[in-house]
Amino acid sequence: MTIKDIARLSGYSLGTVSRVLNNHPDVSQAARERVMAVVQEQGFEPNTNARHLKLQAQSAIAVLVKGSQNLLFAGILERIQSLLQDSEEEVYVAYLDEDADEVQYAVQLVKLRRPKGFLFLGGDLECFRREFHQITVPCVLLTNDAQSLGFGNLSSFTTDDTAAAGAVIEYLYRHGHRRIGVLGGNLASEQISLKRLRGVQNTMQRLGLPFDARSQHVPCRFSMAEGYAAARRLLEREPELTALFALGDVIALGAMRAIYDLGLRVPEDISIVGYDGINETRFCIPRLTTIRQDAAQLAARGVQTLLQAIHYKHPPVYETIDFALLEHESVGSVEPQ
Amino acid sequence: MTIKDIARLSGYSLGTVSRVLNNHPDVSQAARERVMAVVQEQGFEPNTNARHLKLQAQSAIAVLVKGSQNLLFAGILERIQSLLQDSEEEVYVAYLDEDADEVQYAVQLVKLRRPKGFLFLGGDLECFRREFHQITVPCVLLTNDAQSLGFGNLSSFTTDDTAAAGAVIEYLYRHGHRRIGVLGGNLASEQISLKRLRGVQNTMQRLGLPFDARSQHVPCRFSMAEGYAAARRLLEREPELTALFALGDVIALGAMRAIYDLGLRVPEDISIVGYDGINETRFCIPRLTTIRQDAAQLAARGVQTLLQAIHYKHPPVYETIDFALLEHESVGSVEPQ
DNA sequence: CTGAAAGCGCTTACAG
DNA sequence: CTGAAAGCGCTTACAG
Known part of the structure; x- marks a missing residue:
């Protein structure tokens, strides 16, 4: 079934059928109705390849x-x-x-x-x-x-990642936290995580908090499994931390489980903040405080x-x-x- | 840049270029090398629309x-x-x-x-x-x-949904559970949930457990939010249930939070089993017992x-x-x- | 082994 | 308002 068949069936020419199909203004009402009736009846769909070829058109x-x-x-x-x-x-x-x-x-x-x-x-x-x-x-x-x-x-x-990360640090600061660890991100490339990290560092500095990225930050990919491992590593190494900021919610969810497995409680022993505001944060136990994008x-x-x-x-x-x-x-x- | 340009640049005809591109056997080694060199040099990519139109070919x-x-x-x-x-x-x-x-x-x-x-x-x-x-x-x-x-x-x-659902019920039965509620699925259409539900019913019957779908089953879509609402409704209505079987893990995750919000604990007060075996089940607290597909x-x-x-x-x-x-x-x- | 030519299904100036 | 015709970029019998 091609436009040619529609032309034959409707009694109009190829060109007219095409014009109807493309909603050109210069077609008579009669032609439009007749052609559309045949198109409907036959369930005709124009060939996208031919159309795109002709139009030099891009697709999706x-x-x-x-x-x-x-x-x-x-x-x-x-x-x-x-x-x-x-x-x-x-x-x-x-x-x-x-x-x-x-x-x-x-x-x-x-x-x-x-x-x-x-x-x-x-x-x-x-x-x-x-x-x-x-x-x-x-x-x-x-x-x-x-x-x-x-x-x-x-x-x-x-989202203004730097500002948002800064807001997290300030929020933790207001709740008395001074020793804050950071989880996630990749320092090697200029991804979003870099900006979040910059927000952390700027704000820490402004608040007069020491922040040694080498000891207080563990990079990891955005998955629960890596968040789990990163949190374990960080907390075992730096037991004096009172709060964690995970640069993604999935990292935070993994970290929450790691904290639990270390015999600690959220938020009594360790506070944690995520980033993204995905659905899960409203259902996990405890609900995760986070930046909502x-x-x-x-x-x-x-x-x-x-x-x-x-x-x-x-x-x-x-x-x-x-x-x-x-x-x-x-x-x-x-x-x- | 079209196949025509490649023909001109390589000194061969349209047809030969096309044959080289399509790995036809009937091309001389010389032609193959020359044409490929030009193709490489120009970074030429054939037009998929034209190709598909000609080949009447399907795409992806x-x-x-x-x-x-x-x-x-x-x-x-x-x-x-x-x-x-x-x-x-x-x-x-x-x-x-x-x-x-x-x-x-x-x-x-x-x-x-x-x-x-x-x-x-x-x-x-x-x-x-x-x-x-x-x-x-x-x-x-x-x-x-x-x-x-x-x-x-x-x-x-x-997966054999009926058998898997049956295995869940048997597992709960072996742990002493007799009053089991079911969350999720859509009875109106012949989706997978129907088979899981059939597995539940068959096994309950075989084990001599009463199961009144009208009171013990709350259908819902596969989301945490709906799982949360369904679990709340079910547990408030049927407080004597000791276990829930959620027909999907996301439903179970929502339900776990609902149980918590009702002041109950998993698994001390209510046991829960999910279905699917998604990643989250290994990180939530407690880890969710589930059917792994x-x-x-x-x-x-x-x-x-x-x-x-x-x-x-x-x-x-x-x-x-x-x-x-x-x-x-x-x-x-x-x-x- | 290679070239010339037809044709895939469509759109759109060009005439009328 | 409509038809006839060219052409989008490609593949592949058909000759040679």
Whole structure:
């Protein structure tokens, strides 16, 4: 079943059928009705390959997700899918490893599938700096700030990671904590974790707290298993810590179990704060105090901006999405020494 | 940059370039080398739209995931992605609502994108029975059994849900539990939850335990929030229950928090068993006793079978993948009355 | 082994 | 408002 069959069946020419299908204004009402009737009756769907070939058109919107176990991204992705479905865009999703080079992957994808735009869930600025110039379609980076890169086709929406991490440290400080350990992140690359760590260091310094990253910080990937191991290592090595800041909720969830297995209690013996605000934090015992990133907002602004940039040329936008510190049950007060 | 440019640059004709690109045997070594050199030098990638149009070819393998919050599926999906990446297949992933009609979606996708095969993560047999005849490409259904449907192009790999649910009830019985509540699932449609529920009922009957689904079972979707609400409702209504069986781990995680909020302890006051064996069950407090579905095995056999069916015609296979009851910390013993 | 040519299914100036 | 025709980039019988 092709457009040719529809033409024959409807008594109109190829061209007219195509125009009806594409909602061209210059078609008579009669032709429109007749053709649509045949299309309906036959359940005809135009061949996308031919259409794209002719239009030199790009196909779907590609979403590159860094880290398949990242539950924050899962939540954002769910909303993106639903928003793009509403606007009838095709979506192509790929999961990459947490430490993969997402821009390199995107460059490959451009050659292979010609997506009309990219949505990056997570991204390493270093990769963008190195290879992003090869990409010319509109792109949006979520949960990291692309302003410093200055690419004309790359917008970004992110939480202010440095401020949020600072807010966590201040919050712990107000509750009397002076010896705070930090879990997670990767110092080798310019990922979001670096900014959070910078927020920690700045704020510690401002509050006059000593912070020796070598002893008080254990890097790890964003998983419960690594959070568990990192917390154990840190607490065994530095038993005088009264609070932990995990740079991701999943790390915190693993850490909470590690604390329990060390015979300690949250928050009586050790306080802990997470980052992201995923669902799980509202159901674990105790509920996890955490920084909530606004997944709905990130998804909505990201999709909206990408679609606009695809349809009309727009300068890039860089927006900061508000975060909130959700005070749950995992932080206790201690007497500052 | 098209094949025409490569022809010009290499001094060979269009046809020869195409033959080189497609690894046809009837090309001289000289032509092959010269053409490949130019292709390399120019970084040429053939246009997929044109190629597919000409070949009438299907494109990617489509993976339809039922329920974006399903962490078991997330684990299976991660493995599928990596396996298909190794075999250089393109993957198209779509998340559907837990209660969506996945077969209807697949039928749409066939018209739109002509995938060369489908991998269904979760599926409602009723939908398959009604509409699957419209799909002719090879398909694999994971976590449900398609044998009873008898479609020649639909294989399936699943845990024996009825047996696994039965094993849970027996396990609780051996620990003295006689009054057992069940959380989750949807009785309206022929989803996997129905089989688990049947396993519960059969085994209860065999053990001589009364089971009144109307009072002892609260259906809910597979999320922590719904698990929380369902558990609260059930325990407030039936305070004499000593154990809960949640038909999914996420439901169990929500339920554990509900139990805590009711002032009860797991497993001292209430025992609870989950289903799926997701990562979280190894880190929550207490660790959740659960049925482990073998995600690695499901993914591996599913992908392998689908690829074979795509490349050579094969009769469908229906396999049962072994489950395991992971005895963790959420079940206690009680004195049977 | 290679080139010239047809055709996959569609869109869109160009005429009328 | 409509039809005839060119052409998007590729593959593959068909000749030679």
